[in-house]
Structure formats: structure tokens, C-alpha cells
Amino acid sequence: MARSMLWIGAGITLAFVLIALLAPVIAPYDFDTFRANGHRFPQLAAPSWDHLMGTNVQSTDVLSRIIWGAQTELKVVIVSMVFSIGVGVPLGLLSGYFGGWLDRVLVLLMDALLVFPFLLLAIVIAFLLSDRVGQGIFTAAIAITVVYVPLYFRVVRNHTISIREEPFVEAARALGARPFTVIRKYVFFNVVQNVPPLATLNAADAILTLAALGFLGYGIQPTDGAEWGYDINRAVSDAASGIWWTGLFPGLAIVLLVTGLTLLGEGLNETINPVLRKRPKVKVDMSQPTSGTEPESR
């Protein structure tokens, strides 16, 4: 079960990654192209051989926007994951290992971030940053990072606290190791294995957050890149007049990628976490003889 989840999730995720990487090659047009060969594309054209997923109100090709959108999603997710892991994991390690006032302050701060409605938080950050760095991929990524740092912090900190009590950590102290050596060589490796499944699940969540930001108009500027949430926003009024393709395809893309990442994350979680993992059932062969030679009398 876990294994099939893992493989299906990995397959879907990989497909999107490939689409994103190969966007310049496979996308029929650029994400903001509305004319080709001197002709402007028709507005809101239904899917046809010219435009497989139709065109939208700005005459751009929906399929191309989906494909370029995958690249945007990937960039934002990667940048935000790198930032949130890069900040959350070290803070969690320090806070958990040293405890004391550092721990108290950080826990308070992170809890405050955690209880803040995440979307509102992301919007506020995006709003604050948009004045300075503009509404690009970087801004969206930072806005999402702030939402996810507390999650990594919590998981890593709690795990660090339990690892800190392990005898091998005390043994390392008894060897004369400095605190940072202990954290690096003894705590880190035992804590870090929780991160990949969490990161994958968070990536799925981050896609939804990015889409929500885009939908609300705080995401990536339409001139900076294609973004599915923004497209869905623009498609809202189309739906009333029976134009389904402008909203359906970006929506499907979001659902599919999020499902893929979730399956991958849950699969990883069950494979890595021994508590959730069930022993593989192996058929027991009772028929084999007791030993090389059969007892002659019994």
C-alpha cells in the first residue's frame, strides 16, 4: 500500500517536474504570447487542434500557461522549501539541544506564527515585500517560507529534545565533544530523516498556498510568469457563461500535482517511519524439515 502510494506519487511528481524543466521545448507558445505569425489568437476559443486547451480572455494559449505554470510552481516551491528548511531545521536543532531561554523565545515566536491564519500571514508578507522586491517568484517564495518555518522548527525541535536524552549523546559529551560537534554528528543525522516526508507534504500545501495567493491577486504578477491560481481567478467570470476550459485545466493541474505530492509524502512517511511501517508479510513455510537430517526415531 505504502509502496504503491510512493510510486504513484513519485510518478505524478516526476511528470510535473519534467514538464516544468522542458517547458521551453514542449510548450506551443510562451506563457504571455497572444499572437503568432502576425495573427492575434481568438479570445476565449474552445479547445481545438490549434489550441488544445483553448484560449483565455487575454487570448493566450491555456495549454502553454499550464506548462509554464508548472515551472513557476516548481521554482517557488523549491525556493521556499530551501528557505524554510534552511531556517527551520537549524533553529529547531539549537532550540531543542540548548533549551533554556533561547528555546522559550523561539517556541513562543514560532507558536505565534503557527496560530496566525497562514494565508493571511502569507498575504501580509507578500504585501510587505512587494514594495521592496516586487511581486515576483522570490516574494511569493518568502511569503510561503514564513508559513512553513514553524512546522520544520517544531518537528526538528521535538525530535532533538528526545535525541538529546539518548545515551549516545551523553557518551559524546563524555568524549569531550563540543556542543556543535554533538549537534552536527550525533543529533542532526538522527533528526534529519523526518524532514523529507514533511517537506514533500509541505510542498503540496505550498502549491495550494501559492495558488490561493495568486487567486487573491497577491501572488506572482501576470507579467512575471504563468500561475495557475491567477488563471483560475480570471476564469471565474468565464464559468458563468459556459466557458469551462479556462478554469478546469489549471484547476486539474493543481489537484493532480497536489495529489501526487501528497501521495509521495505519505508514502515516504510510511516507508521511513518505522512505527507506521508494517512488517512485510512473508509466507512461512512449515513443511521444510527441521534440519539437514530427519530424526530417525521420535
Next chain:
Amino acid sequence: MPLDDVLVSIRGLKTYYSIRGSFASRIIGREAGHVRAVDDVSLELHRGEVLGLVGESGSGKTTLGRTILGLVAATEGSVQFEGREITKMNERELRRLRREMQVVFQDPHASLNPAMTVQQLVEHPLQIHKVGTRAERRSRVAETLSIVGLDPPEQFMEKYPADLSGGQKQRVVIARAIILNPVLLVADEPVSMLDMSVRAKILELMLYLKRQLNLTYLYITHDLATAKFFCDRIAILYLGRIVEIGPSEAIYADPKHPYTRALLRAIPNPDPRHAVPRDLPPGEVPDAARPPLGCSFHPRCPLAFEVCGWETRDLRDLLEARWAMQAQEDYEAEQALMGDLGALDEPASHVRLKAGSGRTGAEVVALLESIREKSPDAPFWKGIRQIAADGQFAELEWHEPIAPRPLDQGDTTVECHLYDEEALAEADRRRAEVTAVGV
């Protein structure tokens, strides 16, 4: 022994842990008290000897070991290692000291980082203390693994702890401990997690290493059988105090303290002529946060007498032990008579007990006297100075406790009133006084 032979000298060492009590007191931020894990211990560890610290869980043996290593801060007193005061050292000075004193913990599985290979584990102390080049360190690791019996070393260096058996893991732990050429090795129950058939091998290895590397051992254990074989001197710990210390032969041939005798009797013996010992001290090691008055061992001691520190909680134990054996009706009747025993929770040599509702102090006294008649020689009754009824109350007074002090008895030093002439004389005086007054 000449003075320069002393490797570790401990004087009046106390290590207390503060405990946080109930939820309410935690909210207020009030500390509920201290656990006296190590309570005024003095001893000397001589170069080249094996000193055993023997005691049950809660005896403070592990904390004492950790305090000597500087892993736990001492509350009071001094620990000198080769003349250097450890209790005053900061983290950096202590880290430097780790080259000279090393430790082997009880659980070999838990004390090895599962994410490191044998090579990395054993090499790490060298890296920490910046010894040698990479190649030098590697050959030193191989050499050390051979010494501890993991031979050929190449077969083990790339393995992870999970791939090793319990005995092999403990060998890795020992290799890691000796690779820096320490002077002192603290071994905290190094064989108690291992199978019987492996214990002998690890102990043999440790004895071999001691001869080869001129090590001094502090052997912490609950097992008097391995200690007998392994140690030159033995200190018996009970509730944070050394109750008896002396050369192994003397301790085993002629145990002085009643607790040492009980420990020796309790060891299971595969000799078919042995049966389960029946005359064991009742109960378990008490809470170190609220130790018994006087001698800590007195509530369980078959030989305790007037001055040993009898008190309120001993009466509670007496009643509860009696009720455990009684039919339900008898117990319920007596409990109704005794009323609330809450007054007995506060340690004191004097108590006013309120009888159950509608009952009188005289009835309580009568019950206590009837209990005394059944076994008048039980140590508890020796401790009673006076029982009197006063309306609704029963008033009990015990003899003033005297704290035991270390006494030299031949080669051993023992902390027990049985060997204290003054305490014995005082007990006689008090006994005479009680008889004269009549209870």
C-alpha cells in the same frame, strides 16, 4: 598507601537534583524539594585499583560516577582528579580533561550513534581532541579494535552498530573509551545488559586492558557477584551515602552493615542447594527526596534499635503491612478506628493522631498495644518512647534519631549504629528510661 598514589579524591561530595512537584506548584514556580542523589560522600580512588560502587537503583551510584566525570554538577564538596579540582572547572577545561577520564555506559546499543560506522565511532574521540593525521587515526582505530578483540578490524570498521551483537557493541564502546589512552575508566554497569555467556568475556577483556594500559577503574554495578570477582575495593551505597567500604575480601567474608548482608543474601545462586532467601528486608529503596530520619536503612533493617530514627512513616508502613494480610472486614474496622493517616506522612518523631469519627484515642492506643503484643521484639517497637491517649487523640513519641557516622572496623569503614559504642550506650540509657517510666 602513599599520598601521590591517590588518583581521585572526593571530600564531602553532595549532588542534589531539584524536583518540580505537582502541577499547582509548577505554575507558582515553587520547587518541591531536592533529591539527594549523592549525600555527603568521601572516598579515594587509588591509581591502578578497581573500585566498585555497588547499590540498587536510587542509591546514587550512577550520579556519583557522573559527578566524578563532570557530567553532572556537584552541589557541594570537592572532587580532585590528580590534584585538580573538577567541581570548579568550566566546560572547556572539562573537555580537555576527557582525554584522561572515559566512561562505558550500561546499554551498548543506546550509547552508539546508529548513524555512524564503527570506524567513525571509534575515531571520533581522536578527531575531537585533534590527534594525528587521518591515516594515523585510521591505523590507531584498527589497532584499538584488535586490542578489544574485534579482529580482524577491517571486518568491522564499515559496519553500523545495528549489524553487531550486544557483546560486539560493548567492545566498540570500550574501544572508543580507551583510544585516547585515559587514566581512569568509569564503567557504569558494563555487562548488566549482556547475556550471561558474554559477561565473562567482557569482564575478562576489561581486566586485560587494565593490565595492558595501566587503567584505574570505577566499576558501578548493582551486582555483587561480578563486583566480587572484578574489584579490589568495594563501596556499598544506599540512598546517596556510603554505608560500607573496604577491601573486597573483607566485605564478602565479613559483611558488617545489615544492608550489605541483605544484598549478598539476595543474589540468585545457580547452586541447587540454594533456595529463595526468605528473610529479606521488606519494601524498596525509599524516595531520596524524603529520606527516612536517622539511618536511611532503618525501616528495612532487621537489627535496627532505639536510636536509628523511628518515625511517623514507619507507623504507616506497619499498619499497611498488617492490613495487607488481613481479611477485608478486619481491615475496614481498623481503618475506621485509625481515621485519616495523613498526619503520618510528615516525617517527625512525634505525632498526635486523631481517631476515626466517634472513636477515642484510648481505642487507638489499645489497638497499637495489641499489635505490639503479637511481636514485641519487632525493631519498630524499640523505637517507641511513649504512647498515650488524650481524648480523641493518640499521642506517639519516638526516640530522638541519631545520624550514623562512618566508623573504622578493621579494614572496612561502616556507617551503622551497631558498631557505635556511643549510640549503643545511648540506646541502653533510653531503654532503661522507658522501662522505668513504663509505657
Next chain:
Amino acid sequence: MTTTPVVSVRDLRVYYGTPRGTVRAVDRVSLDIGEGEVLGLVGESGCGKSTLGRGILGLLPEGAASDGEVIYGGKNLVGMNPKELRRLRGPDLGLIFQEPMTRLNPVMRIEDHFREALEQHEPNLTDREIRTRSLETLGQMGIPPTRFRQYPHEFSGGMRQRIMIALALVLRPKLLVADEPTTSLDVIVEAQILGILSDLRRNFGTALLLITHNLGIVAEACDRVAVMYAGQIAEEGDARDVFGEPAHPYTRELLRSTISLETDELHSIPGAPPNLIDPPNGCRFHPRCPSAMEVCASRDPVEQTLDEGRRVLCWLHGPDELIPEGGRDELEREEIAVAEEA
């Protein structure tokens, strides 16, 4: 043995499936436990002691298969349906574990633990009867009635183990399996608990299977002993006889390697118990056996019955007619490397 057995184990096999192959944890074990008898089961870790104890109670983990007979009250517990088996567990068959704290529910009072156990198996008891029965059993374990309404965390380790034993005994089982019940306890408390366990017969008429790696415990608390090695019973008989004069070299070597107050020379058995996926041919102990003969390496030993019902699985005791010519010659073999033993 004179009494009728409570449980008769015949040719019991318990195998585990693992990705690396089938582990034959218990391999054709036959054993009787008499009424009110204390039977010790000893051996190194990894010899199948715990699996045998659980196999007798039908408490096997997923992925294990068993075969053979465990006859209790005229019925075979092997292959019995789980519902019927569950009804037997408690009132007929009890189990005591090594770590008592993990088996007591921390948010339930001691009283509630007893109430639950009794209500489940004897629904007709009144409240008063439940209380009387529980207090009586606890009292025999030395737990005073004043502590009946306390929570598990308010008790010391030894007291918790006493409570666990009382909780098993309050249902008056015919057989109790105790798996290393004293391993995590202090010496004096251990001796106290062993005293209680060896008195079970007198006080409750309960038979006890005491699983332990400590031979001293068996010698002191048990009537009979079964020595287990690599999934098989190497030797079984009266505890005094077996320890006084071991018939199997494994028993002898185990006794010699035990460190007691009388030990003046350390001794150990070379090597380690074999991997039970692919145990050695012939006698499973032969690679470590100082008395091994040529025949031991090639043929499975045949169980021999000696005096007074002592059973032993070792070629040293014959039968002579099955030992081929030259079979009694000393076995030549390679030295066991130190590295492989610990």
C-alpha cells in the same frame, strides 16, 4: 512426574517469516507443565524462550505460523479460533511481562484495572465481591488496601510488578507464563518477587512457566527446568538434578559461565547462538560444544530419557546403535574467532 499436566506441548513449531528466510524460533518442542508446578525455561537470548512462552498462550505476532499441539483442558490451542482463545486468556492462561509500567494504563486507578479484568471474565460478581477478591489478591502480593485507589505512577517498580502479578492471579488462572518478570528490578526486590512466584502453588494452585536468562533464579524458584538452545529443548528435568549434574554440555557450559559469589575463575562459551534461519546441521550446539564428537556434526541428536524423567538431546547419551563407527571420535573443527562470539 506424578501430577497430571495442565498443559501438554507436543512437537510445537513456531516459525517467523522474514525477508531473509524463515526463522525457526521454536522447532519441535515437547513439554509438560504439571498442575501447580514451577517450570523454569532458560537459555541465552535468541534461543526462542519468549517465542515458546507466547506460542503456548497462542499470542504470536503477525507473520508467525505455528504447528503441533498445545493441549489445555482437552483442547488443542494451536489453530484454535482467536475468539475462543481470548476467552481462555485471563481465567485460564495468564501472562506477566518484563516491564510492568508499560502494561498498566497510566490514567486508570489500580481498582479500575481489577474491576475491568474481573467484570470481563466473571460478569456475575457484585461490587463487594470484586473488591474483596482484588484486595485479597493484592494483600497476598504485599500491596496494602489503602493504596487500592492510587494510580500506577504512584508505585515503585517492584510494587508495579506485584500489581501485575496480582492482576493475573485475581482471575485464578491454571497456568501463568512469566517472561523475565524480574529483569528490570533490583536484587532484593527481585528476590522478594521470586519468593512470591515460587509460592504460587501453595497460595493459588497456579502452574508457572518462568522464562529467564538467569540460572540462579531457576535454581532457587523452580521445581523443574527446561534448557533451551536454538529453538529446541536441550535438557529438561528436576531443577536440582539438572543443575547438580548437568547432562547436556550446553547446560554445563551455561552454569560455568554464570558469575556467582562462588565464581573464582571466569569462563565463557565460545561463539554465539546460531542464526535460526539456517541452523547448523546435526546437533545445533556442536560448533560451540567442547565435547562435540564426529556424529554431532552430521546427525540430529535423538532425545534420550535418563533417570527420573530427565530428557536430554545429546549424542553423549546415545543411543549407541545410531552412532556410526568412529562417530564418537572428537570432532575436528576450526577455532571460533573471538570476533564472532561476543
